[in-house]
Amino acid sequence: MAAEPTTTPHRIRLILPPWIRRPVVGSAVVSPRAAACVVALAGSVGVSLWVVLAAAERRSFLSPPARREFAPWLVGPLGHRLPSLTPSTVTLRTELAAALGLLAACWLVASA
Secondary structure, three states, X not given: OOOOOOOOXXXXXXXXXXXXXXXXXXXXXXXXXHHHHHHHHHHHHHHHHHHHHHHHHOOOOOOHHHHOOOOHHHHHXXXXXXXXXXXXXXXXXXXXXXXXXXXHHHHHHHHO
């Protein structure tokens, strides 16, 4: 038992990619690639939040329970938090398509 090494061998350290080997000082975001990933993830959270708030705002095609009646107990705590939502269904569909495109772009940046 005493002959077993207690630390990791030095050859394992060479297997790690360079961005993992260098120490992080100050911030967790040390490279432009990591910063782009953080911004992309924040953008995807923001776009998802907009879609959720739009679905909870009023009756629309975004919320299946709202097709017949928009029951207040189905809306939850996020209901009516986006009063500037457009009343036009065509505009709302266009904004949803743009939001989904932006969400796809954020996903591509975050996964690259």
